[in-house]
Amino acid sequence: MVQHQSPQFRLAVLPKLKANVDADQADPGMYAMVYDRTQRDQGKNQLYGQQLQCANGKALDVAPIDDETNVNTRRAELGLMRIDLYARLVRLSSPDICGPAGSQK
Numbered sequence: 001m002v003q004h005q006s007p008q009f010r011l012a013v014l015p016k017l018k019a020n021v022d023a024d025q026a027d028p029g030m031y032a033m034v035y036d037r038t039q040r041d042q043g044k045n046q047l048y049g050q051q052l053q054c055a056n057g058k059a060l061d062v063a064p065i066d067d068e069t070n071v072n073t074r075r076a077e078l079g080l081m082r083i084d085l086y087a088r089l090v091r092l093s094s095p096d097i098c099g100p101a102g103s104q105k
Contacts, residue, residue: 003033007041010034028078036063048074049083052090054098060091 002013017034020026029050036046045064049071055061062083065071072082080086 002030003037007038010038010041014038029080032075032078032080047071048078048080049086050080052087058098060087060094060098062087 002010002017005013014034017026017031021028021031032048033050036048036050039046040051040063045066047066049062049065051063052060053063065083075081075083075086081089
């Protein structure tokens with residue numbers, strides 16, 4: 001639910017969410033989602049690749065990532081699937097999110 005709150009709320013909650021993940025009291029995947037969304041809120045690149053965007057209005061694609069070469073290592077550390085599988089799963093589950101052209105591969 002945190003990911004759907006205001007950018008200010010997400011930013012305020014992020015340190016507590018990280019502390020809870022470190023204490024095994026919160027889902028690392030949710031932390032990655034909120035972290036990446038907070039980065040995007042601030043106009044920065046994401047770290048874990050949890051945020052996708054409509055690319056050129058035609059297809060859903062992963063939003064820009066810092067150190068993209070090592071994204072799968074960071075994702076594995078949190079127990080997340082590889083970025084290519086994640087992006088494919090999201091595209092398959094939401095084929096029309098970018099409009100009719102978004103369902104094309």
